[in-house]
Structures are given as structure tokens and as C-alpha cells.
Amino acid sequence: MTAFFHSLFAKIAGWCKKFGQNFLAFFRNLPQNLKKLCLNIGRGIRDWFLRYIKIFREGDLGVRMSYLVMGSGAFARKQIAKGIAYLAIELLFIFYMIFNGAGAIRGFFTLGTSFTYDLHFVGTDETVPVAGDDSMLCLLFGVVAILVIAGFLVMYFSNIRSASEAYENSIVGRKLPTFKDDLRALFDNKFYVVLLFVALIGVIAFTVLPLIFMILIAFTNYDRDHTATGGFDWVGFQNFGSLVGTTGLSTTFFPVLGWTLLWALCATFLNYFLGVALALLINKKDIKGQKIWRTFFVLTIAIPQFVSLLLMRQLLGEFGPIMELVRQAGGNAVNLFNNKHTARLIVILVNLWVGIPYSMLITSGILMNIPADLYESARIDGAGKLTMFRKITLPYIMFVTGPYLITQFIGNINNFNIIYLLTGGGPFGQAGLSDGAGGTSLLVTWLYSMTLDSQNYKLASTLGILTFVVSAVVSLLTYRHSSASKNEEDFQ
Amino acid sequence: MSQLVSTKKTSSIKRKKAISKTTAYTALTVLSIIWIIPLIWMIIQSFAGPEGSKGKLFPTSFSFHWYAELFTNETYPFWRWFLNTLVIALICLVLSTFFTIAMAYVMSRYRFKGRKKLQSLGMILGMFPGFMSMAAIYYIFKSLGMAGDVAWWKMLIALILVYSGSAGLNYYVSKGFFDTVSKSLDEAARIDGATNSQVFFKVILPLSKPIIVYTALMSFLGPWGDFIFSSYLLGNETAAWTVAVGLYRMITKDPELYYNTFMAGAVIVAVPITALFLGLQRFFVEGITGGAVKG
């Protein structure tokens, strides 16, 4: 066991060092990398223009016509079905832009001009509300219009490229694929396109689109005072300023961020190491009924978290059964959730209760997976049990679960359930914290209470973006070292 | 002499072993108790007598009163929520599993332009707090006529789309599994004249039972635990609620009235899920470690 912890700490120290180095390197190289990025983008745009100018110059009439009328190139090569499809896209796009898109784009910039108002009936005070614009809908349809335009542009340029390709093929006299050939390929060579398409359409509609939408909200003043039906407006970077700037909420933001990181660190590593320890304990050779022991712990995974966490809250409350036992034993009951430090300790401990079974289960699986011949050959070499543990078991576990730790860390930064269901972010009224953030509030729980309790959508979105930035920086700094990114091809 | 020393040694080793064994068993017992007690407590509370047991260590009497209450309460139609959730979970199981497996297979087997970009995009999307876009999703469904003042079943379809729509992003674990399936199998089938779609459906899928079961299990469990998206999308339409929304509302809005009902509901939700989970535990372990091993 000592050897285990010894090498464990050595590993952790190594990680920390690497992390620190990465951290410094990241910021040291930042200006240089940014410069590189800008240069690359500039170069890319230039090449892109040159390419389409070249295609136009070298193409025949069909190719040139396709710059104006989509599908011309295809018609010129007698690819009728394809030509019709391209043409239909162009016509539909024009139709959409005239009747809808233009208004939607305008709405995107104005976010609505006239809002719900009451129509008064002459001679009475009866009023009828008349629907006006809804800033949220203006924004939504604006985003959709922009996506449609982007999609159209992709199609437009693919139309040109396809025209030029077909032209080049016809010059060398190669046979062009028919529409049928194209369709057939979808289930063979291009089968992945079908699969990707199916899997991604939902992602685009229900993850990407809403996300773009909410990111944009961070640049508006959408809140309780500026509602969707009453109209909100663009405000630029004002919300970011009020969260991290010198005035306003920064006194709350940075302490909450600090606790979020501390929490993620504790939650991830404690869960992991104790889970590994538990797995090693259960998987000891001379322990009988390993499956039964494991089952005891696995039960907490199977029960929905909101149930088990609300249960824990009841159990640990000042008037819950545990404190009741303390009282009956003559002790002094305390409200553990009332003090910042005890509340923090509790969320970490309860998180262990929830999380250890996961890492135990995973480690158990790995322990069973370690190839027996590794041990066999080690035994032949005369290695003792301890050496085998240090040289085989431990590195194997570490290697396999490295990437798991990163995802766990990100997951814990966004770990809403534990905090929200146990403490709701409280205790509130902590020194320095304001605007609904409490002693155990994470960025996400703060975000949630901003959305639901105070309808401060603009700050909630801003907070969401900042949470993302934190996660992104953390994973950027660690990802380079995870085996997953490097060894992708090794196993096939 | 030397023999004496050696027996001493073996007996001391034996003693050491016995001690370590006892310690291990004691530790395991204590830990198991800590892990199990809250659950047992929940079960006991659910069988409390009609006078309830909130704020008490143990109920003073036992009955099935709260289970009866759970299924007869008209304000909170639990059996409906249970059916809603079951249907949603089953449909999600099919859709999400397919999306996830399809994405994972593509990411594992094909090398195409933009693949790396797609992977990092997936990672980036995963780093935003999920419910940040709750309000946006509501508006999207509202403009599609599937949220707000609409029939309850439309809301449920919306919920299914939310749950399964983003399933394609959770492909990491399954991709790890496919990475371990040897590519030579594909090649052999290709030589026999199979198309890629046939390879996928007839060769790879039948081999991937553990990961399919794992993915299906995860997709099935999701809807039982989510109360954030569902309560935002479903509003006050009690007929459309899922068990998570309903039970959460019971215990947070009026714990005095619904404390034991909540416990009974929690037990009813937990029992089948636990059974399912324990039955399929092997796949869970295989799935997640298979993925983790090969990153």
C-alpha cells in the first residue's frame, strides 16, 4: 500500500509539474500562436479567392454560368437530376430570402421594433392585447436565417467546384457518374456520410443552434427588466465587463470560480483515488463474495441522483435523523449546511458517496482486464508481488484512466446536481458574495439560479460562456498529455 | 534451528495475512453499511403508516398507505408520469443508441476531411453547461409548435428529441470499443463483396453487443433522472410530467404533504432501474472499460 501511494504521489507531482509547464507555455506562446492563426486565416482567404477566380477563368460557359445560375455546369454535362437539385436550391433560397430571410436578418439586428401593445376599444376601457415582435423569436429566426445563408453558400461553392470538376473530367474524356451511381455510393464507400448525417442532424438542431442562440444572449440585455415581449437589445461586451471587470460582480465571480476549481479538484481526485483503493480492496485475492460487495456499492449508481441526493439532504439536515441521533445521545445538534466550511465538506463527502462506486467499478473492470501473461512473465523474471503491483497494475490503471480523469474534472466543474440538490448553493450571505451566490455555489448553480430565480438571462449566458472558457483552458492544458490523443491509431 | 525459524516465519506471515484479511472484511462491512443505509432508510420511510414519518428517525407504524396514495392522487398522477417516462426512455433507448453507435463507428473506422475538427467540435460542445440553452430550446420547440400551450404528447416528443438529439456527441466510449474490434474483419467481408453498410449492419453490430447494451442502458437511464430540461419544457402540464419532474416537485414544493409519497415513488422508480442495472452490470463494466482502455 505504501508503495502504491508513493508512486501515486510521484505521478501526481509529475502531472502537476507538467500542468504548470503547460500553463506557462500556453501563455508564453499565446501571442505567437495568435499571430500564426491570423496569418493562416489571411492566407486561407487569399487562396480561396484565387481558386475561384482561377476556376472562372479556366472554365467553359457551363462552369462560368454556374456562378450565376446554380446547376448550369451539371446541365452542361447532362447531369440533369443534379442540375435540377442545384437549381431548386437556388430558387428556394431566393424565395426564402424574399419572403422571410430578409425580414429575419433585419430582425436579427433590430431584435424587434414594435412590441405587444393594448388596443383600446372606443368608448370603453376594454383592451385587447395585440401581438408585436418577440425579441427571442427575432433572434432565433435571425440565427436560423444566417445558418440558411451559410448552408446556401456551401452549396453554391460546391456547385461551382462540381461544375469545374465535371468539366475537367469531360476534357480528359472520363465517364461521369450518374445520379444512380451517386446514390448507390451512399451505402457503400460513402456510407459514413449517411451515418454522420443521421447522427449530426439532431446535434445541430438541439445542441448547436440553441448554443449559438444562448451565446448571442450574452451580448444582449435580456433580463427581467428587458423581456422578450417587451423587447431587449444588443449591448456588446457589457455583461462580460460586469462579471470580470473591476466593478460590479467580479467580487462574487472570482471567489465562486475559485471554489469551483477547488471543488472540481477535490471531487475528481478524491473520488478517483478512493475508488481505486476500494477496487483494490474488493479485488484482493482472498476476499470472498467480490460480486456481492461490489453490488452494495453499485446500488447508488442505479438510483437516480435527484432521489439519492434529496435523501442525503434530509438525512443530514439539522432536524434530520442523524442530528436526531446526536440529540438523543445528549450531543449538540448543529446545522451543517449553515456554515460555509462544513457545507463544503459535506458536498465533497456526499460526492464521494455518489462517485466512488463509479471509479471502483471502472477500476475493477481494468483490474480484470490486465492480461494475465504480463504477470506470468513477471513471475518468471522473479518479481515479487509488490514489484508486480508497482510495475504492472499501477501503470496500467494510470494509463487507462488518465483521459477519464480529465473528463471527470470537466464534468465536476459542471456538476450541477450535487450542489443544487444538497445545498442549493447556500449558505447565503457570505462575506464578499452577492447576487444569489452562496458558500457552495459553483458557476453552474449560480447560472441556474440566475436563469430561474432572477430571470437574468444575459448574465446567465455570460456565465455559461465563462464556464466554458474555464473548462476549455483546463482541458487544453492537460489534453496534450493524455494518451488518448496520441495513441488513437495504435490499437487497430 | 533453521527449521524453527522458518516455522516462526510462516506463522507470522499467516498471522499477518489473517489480520489483513480481517481488516479488509471489517473495512468493507463498514463501508457497505454507509453506502446502504440511506437506501434502506428510504425504503423504510416509504412503508410508513398513514400518519407519516417526516422528521422521525423511524415510522411509528407500517403500511402500504403511501403507495396507495401515490397511485390514487389526482393532482399528481404518478402512474401517468411513470408511463410517460417509460415510453420516453424506450424511444430514447432506440434513437440515442443508434445515433451514438453510428457516430462512434464513423469516428472509429473512417478517416475523412474534417474528422479531427468534428472531434474537437464535439469536445467543445461538451464543455458548455448543458442547461444553459434551456430557454433557447424552449423557444425552438415553441416555434415548431411543440412546446407551450400544446397537447401533452407533443411536449413529450419534444423531450424525446432533446434527449436523443445530442446523443451523437457521446460517442467516445463506444468509439473506444470499435477501435478494439479488428479491422481485418471488415476487410474480409469487403473482399467477400459486402458493401460498407452491410459490413456495419451484418458484421460489426452483431459483434458489439456489450457496447450496444451499455449505450442502451445509459440512454434508458437518462430520462429517469433529468428534472432540469423536463421541468422547463413541460411547465405546469401535470399530464406530461416525467417521474423526475413530478417527484422533484412533490418534495420541494410541499414536503409536508408529500414526504412519504415521494419516498414511495422513489422506491418504485429505483427498484426496476436497480434490477436492470444489476442485471446488466457486466456490460456496464465492459463497455466503459473497453472504451477507457483504448481511449
Added chain:
Amino acid sequence: MKKRVLKIMVMVLAVAMLFVFAACSPEIIYVADFTGEGASHAGGNTTPSTPSTGGDDQPSTGGDTNPTTGDGGTYNLTVWCAEEDMEMIYGMLESYKALYPTNKYSFTVQPQGEDTVTSAVTRDVESAADVFSFANDQLGLLINGNALTQIPSTYTAQINKQIDVARIAASYNNSYYAIPYSYENCFLYYNKSLLTDVSTMEKILSANTGANFNLGIDMNDGYYTTMFLYTAGVEIFGPQGNDPSSVDLDNENAYKACQYIMDLHNQTKLVSIAKNDQSDSLRSGRVAAMISGPHMIAQFKNALGSNFGVAMLPSIRFAGESKDTQLVSFSGVKMYGVSRKTNRDSKLTAEAMRLAAYLANSENQQIRLEEREFCPTDEDLFDDALNSGIEAVEVVVNQSEYSKLKPGLIQMGKYWTPMGDFLVGVYNFNKPESTWSTELKKIEDKLKE
């Protein structure tokens, strides 16, 4: 060839998407003629209608040709109310149906806590209930969220029959936006077998009750801690609570209240206890008395049985003062509002309005008084309530002399969380005396924004 297939896929997708988007396109209406009406922000731009006087009570657009039996129309209406009131509301809806036998009604009643109704309604007014009950402090937020229909003059006569506080609570910028039906106050609940004299805080806290705590208050909730501010003489939004320009929080009176709250922490017989734990701790005898809101009556009665007692709030003595001051409570008014849906037929809106007025009328106030011990707001009923023999209601009426109406201004949205957090911080020693002035100033500035 590979690329071509990809392209075709994308094309099909794009075409499909175009149709979808076209189908759900925005209808952005540019109405030039109505610029005079403008967008109504917080009712600020709508001209307050002068209530029509005299007998011409029928709205010309209501379409109600036969007010006594109905017009044979079909009405689908949704009502939101507190979950524990649902049973009672069903009964009232049945009687309403009976009033207009020729009409066809289909009512949906859904549970919605009155304290969180704003977020539920403003999430999307179009999908909110037609008629909903809410507490008056949310009036401003609801109006600002374009969520409330102004009450037409047909019903001003009914509102004018209510007590002053209720009328103030229901009006915003000189117009009525809701129909009040119940007046509430918080009070002291106590266990009669443990406590006898509950007139002063000192007596309560020093009594030998044998309970772990003699008194419980939810110090995390600004609703309760603000009572100490009021008692010390702080005014929020002026004496009536409806003047947004009058905000003065950073003053000696507030410090006095903070000092008192801080001193409460050292009272070993006082406990800060969350709403959800209150009934249990009363039942088990762990806590002997509780300062809590009116919605807890049923629970506490159930918990205490024959030992259930209610009384006016005790008097308290501020540090350095020689005599006690009666604790001033927050009072509130519950009202029915009609949501401002733009997609609803005006006939249905008129019907919803009539239903709201019906649910709030004096007969139904009487039913609430008898069934749920809700204090009525009808002037006559309110006067009678003092001798109704219903202890809780009598206490509400008595306490009403020492209470301040929860302001219904939109600014209250910025009050509860900051002030509640600050005062519980003071109570828990997290906000030392040196920070009071800056913290109070901060809240003051926010309210003035």
C-alpha cells in the same frame, strides 16, 4: 465522385431544412399606425383608463348577450392555483358553471405555487394559465413581463369594495391589474402546552419550555428578516411602499435592525429554521414557537393538534432602548389576474376576466374563510372577521395595524435576494458591522437603478 455524394446529401438536407424554416418563419409585423400606442413597458405608456361611472357595466366587446344564463358559447380556460387550494377551486368552478347553464365550460386546474408564479408566467405568457392566483409583490414584474391584462371598469366596483390595502396592492400606475381576494400577514404560531405568554420576544426566549428551541424563524428568507427593518423604522419605497423614487436603506434605523439581528444569533433558544423543517420540529416539540407565513396554518395545525396556538407577533426591544416595539410584519394580498395572451379570442378574455372576478367575489372569500381560514379583503367581511371566532383570522386583522404591505413594484425583484442574503449574513456574523453601510448602500443603488 465521393464529394459529389456528400454534396447531394447536403442538398437534400438543405432543401428539407428550407421548408422547415419557411414553415416556422417569424411574422414580423411593422405597424406604422400604432406608434402612438407604443410598446408598453411596465404599463408606463398605456394611458390609465378612467373607470366608467354609472350603470353601463357591460363591456361592448364582451359578446355576453345574456349575462344571466350565458350565451351558449364554449369556453376552455386554465386556472393556476396553489396545490393545496385545488380541491376548493374545483368546487368554485362547479358553482360557476351552474351560474351560466347554457355555456359550455371546460376547465383545467393546474398546481402552481403563488410565490413563483412570475417565472412560470413570464417564461411564456402564451402558454400560461388564463386565470392565475398570485401574491401582490409580483404585480410589477408580471406587468413588466407583459403578462397581465388590465382589469376593465366592469369590475372596478367589485375592487372598490375591498379594503384599502387590497386596492393599493391591485393597482399599478393608477389602473387595476388584478382582483384581490385575501389579505395575509405573518404571525406567531406556538405550542400552547409549552408556551403561555408570547407577548414579547424576551418572554418567549427566556421561558422554560423544555424544548430545544423556544422560537424558530427562517433567517435565510428576506421576507422574515425585513420585519426587523420595518420595526426599526426603515421604509422601503416610501410609507405606502409604492414610491420607487423613495429608497433610503443606509441609515441609523437600518443599523439598529442589523444590530438586533446580530444579537439574535447569541440567543441560544432561537433557531433559524427552513420552511420545510418547521412543521416537523413543532410536532416533535423540538421548537416551541414559530414565526412564519399564513400558508403554514394547515400544516402547523396538523402538527400541533389541540396545542395549536396563534398570536400577534411579539414585541422586541432594540439595544439601548427602554421600551418594547411591536414587531411589524410584511403583509400581502392574494389576487387573481388574467394573463395577457395575444393569441386568445377577446371573448374568451372577457370570460376569463369574469371568472377571475367570480373566484375573488365575496361569496368565495367567505368560503375560503371557512374552509382554509383565509382572511377576506372584502370590507364588510374583513370587519366581521375580527369576530369570526377563527383565531388565525382574528390575529391577521389585529396584526394588520402593525404591518406593511409588500411593495408590488418591479424593483422588488432586486430586493429579496440581495437583502435576504445580506441580513442572514449579518445574523451569521459573516457581515461585520463595518460592512453594513457599504452593503446597504449597494442594495440601495441597485433599487434606484
